[in-house]
Amino acid sequence: MSSYYAADELLVAYLDNQLDPQQRRSLEQRLADEPALAARLALLERSSLPFKQAFAPLLDDAPVLQLQDRWPLAVPVPQRGISRRVLIAAAVGILALGVAGDRAWQHVNQPEDNWRGLVAQYMALYTPETLAGFEGSPAQLASQLQHTSERLGIALPAPKLALKGAELKNARVLAYDDRRIAQLTWLDARFGPLALCIIQQPGKPEAAQSERRQGMNVVYWADGSHSFMLIGHNPATEMATLAERLQRSLSV
Incomplete structure (x- = not known):
């Protein structure tokens, strides 16, 4: 757990522009190389989440000494207040410990579209250059699709994933809380990175709906199991057409 806390504090310092140039370059290289760390950054970047309100009623009950012993701070905390950096990192850490209780969870674990928000912030880090280095063989891509298919319980045949004007670059499995998210990424020749993300989520089928997140267009739907x-x-309009094709292909 302590390693998670240290990483969270470093990431919040990055978001607050509190790192020196060398630290920033080093972290940005890690973000490019470590998908899990980039996903963690996307989680912490959701500054609109009401961390302060969620945890305010719990401050008197928080096991401060226990937390300090378990997670010593890398920098002193001013006695007159708590910085955003320490507050967010500690809040995420407290959630991980499970000492926050239902009141905090109700604030932080908002609607089921949270996973879409996380994916959008993660995808905002992508540029065409991010995907330019993925030049795997057809056999490697087939292996990735097979692995992703097995982990998510859904058939992902390569021929049915072909999109006009876009090259399928990779398939992998990311983590969101205790759940897996499949991410299939294309490089569109005109518009750059394009991704289909899938999460196992039993429920009622839902027709395709559109929204915008992080300056990108999103189409989302459900088939009852994913x-x-x-x-x-x-x-x-093009996103809607692509989504319709994928929805039709993956439902067969």
């Missing part, structure tokens, strides 16, 4: 999210910089 929820899907297509996200990219393509125009909204």
Whole structure:
């Protein structure tokens, strides 16, 4: 747990522009190389989440000494207040310990579209250069699709994932809380990174709906066992067409 806390504090310092140039370059290299760390950054970047309100009623009951012993701070905390950096890192840590209780969870674990928000912030880090280095062989891509298919319980045949004007670059499994998110990424020749993300989420089938997140267009739907999210910089009408094709292909 202590390593998670240290990473969270470093990431919040990055978001607050509190790192020196060398530290910032070093962290940005890690973000490019470590998908899990980049996903963690996206989680912490959701500054609109009401961490302060969620945890305010719990401050008197928080096991401060226990937390300090378990997670010593890398920098002194001013006695007159708590910085955003320490507050967010500690809040995430407290959630991980499970000492926050239902009141905090109700504030922080808001609607089920949280996973779409997390994916959008993660995808905002992508550029065409991010995907330019993925030049795997057809056999490697087939292996990735097979692995992703097995982990998510959904068939992902490569021929049914072909999109006009976009090259499928990779398939992998990310983590969101204790759940897995499949991410299939294309490089669109005109609009850049494009991704289909899938999460196992039993429930009622839902027709495709559109929204915008992080300056990108999103189309999302559900088939009763999985929820899907297509996200990219393509125009909204084109995204709807691509989503319709994928929805039709993956339902067979």
